[in-house]
Amino acid sequence: MDYGLKKHFPVIVCVLCAVSLTGFGLVCLYSALRGSFEIPVNLLQKQCLLLGVAVFVAFAVNLLDEALLQRSIWLGVLIALIALTLVLIPGIGTMVNGSRRWIDLGFTRVQVSEIAKVFYLLGLAYYLNRFHKYRETFWLGFAVPMAFVGLFSGLIILEPDFGTAFLFGIVGVTLIYLWGGKLIYLGSSAFIGLCGFAFLIYQDPVRLKRITSFMDVEANKLDGAYQLYQSLLAFGAGGIGGAGIGNGRQQLAYLPESHTDFIFSVIGEELGLIATLLIVFLFGGLFWSILKIGQQSRSVFWYMVSIGGGCFLIYQALFNIGVVTGLLPTKGISLPFISYGGSNLVASGLMIGLIVLAWRQSHQKGWIRAREL
Numbered sequence: 001m002d003y004g005l006k007k008h009f010p011v012i013v014c015v016l017c018a019v020s021l022t023g024f025g026l027v028c029l030y031s032a033l034r035g036s037f038e039i040p041v042n043l044l045q046k047q048c049l050l051l052g053v054a055v056f057v058a059f060a061v062n063l064l065d066e067a068l069l070q071r072s073i074w075l076g077v078l079i080a081l082i083a084l085t086l087v088l089i090p091g092i093g094t095m096v097n098g099s100r101r102w103i104d105l106g107f108t109r110v111q112v113s114e115i116a117k118v119f120y121l122l123g124l125a126y127y128l129n130r131f132h133k134y135r136e137t138f139w140l141g142f143a144v145p146m147a148f149v150g151l152f153s154g155l156i157i158l159e160p161d162f163g164t165a166f167l168f169g170i171v172g173v174t175l176i177y178l179w180g181g182k183l184i185y186l187g188s189s190a191f192i193g194l195c196g197f198a199f200l201i202y203q204d205p206v207r208l209k210r211i212t213s214f215m216d217v218e219a220n221k222l223d224g225a226y227q228l229y230q231s232l233l234a235f236g237a238g239g240i241g242g243a244g245i246g247n248g249r250q251q252l253a254y255l256p257e258s259h260t261d262f263i264f265s266v267i268g269e270e271l272g273l274i275a276t277l278l279i280v281f282l283f284g285g286l287f288w289s290i291l292k293i294g295q296q297s298r299s300v301f302w303y304m305v306s307i308g309g310g311c312f313l314i315y316q317a318l319f320n321i322g323v324v325t326g327l328l329p330t331k332g333i334s335l336p337f338i339s340y341g342g343s344n345l346v347a348s349g350l351m352i353g354l355i356v357l358a359w360r361q362s363h364q365k366g367w368i369r370a371r372e373l
Helices: 003-035 040-062 066-086 112-130 139-157 162-179 183-203 205-215 226-238 263-295 300-324 342-362
Strands: 093-096 099-104 109-111
Touching: 003 040, 003 263, 003 342, 040 342, 066 112, 066 139, 099 112, 109 112, 109 342, 112 139, 112 162, 112 300, 112 342, 139 162, 139 183, 162 183, 162 300, 183 205, 226 263, 226 300, 263 300, 263 342, 300 342
Parallel strands: none
Antiparallel strands: 093 099, 099 109
């Protein structure tokens, strides 16, 4: 492999994996939408339109000037925090299935926590770069960045959206650990956070029932584990080769949320084990390419942006796949690039745009690697 191709190979793999996963989603989405209450063609057209928005914002972010981006970060963080607060207010935030996560703009609904991911990541990356030499201290190296993580996660818990709040928290802890934060502080805070999550779940009968149902799916297949049971039936019906596009049955009102949180089950039924393994392989390729881009970063800021963007995408994919295959308790969290939903698609596009921008920044002044973390 010559130098030019070797230099561009990680970013090429990153973009190709993202495009392939999005293509998979569009192919399977029409079939999955047959179980929805709207006309499938209309929803597919809406998803294609939102895909156009995602591609546009990915290109737009990729063209940003670094100085302008860094000057705008804290304004973006402030706007994100205000939006996460406003969505909790009745009349502003739209409640769906007991959670107030969306703001209705009339022509579409925006899931605020999805867009907040971008500003959360940029704000945390900026701080970790700015205070890099204090990473082993308690206040500036642990308390302040963890307070930033806790503020975003806490607002999202109030919606309530425990899954996304946990995602924000684990991405934040991962970045602080890679930054060089002391493991004893991070370990203690992670333990306290998990205890807090467990307490909140115990206090919520609905979420507690999800946990108990998950522990015995067969006994609760007509109650709390109904969705998971139908998901497992879909994988079993698909086998190795699948039933064929359009021939699946679980999305015909048997499997709730088949076009959003459980679309991976539809893929398993219609395209089989081979297709689901291919999707896992594509996410693996995406993760590998992002790691390589992060290794080539010329500053702590771009290292954190690229690795953090990758963590958001890969962790979310792992959570979704874990839920639909019965490895994790049922929780509404979408599959990046594939699930129906504009906010998730646009947020994924923004992440890819930032990752490619991180790669571009690392090659503007030659082949410069990030300093040791």
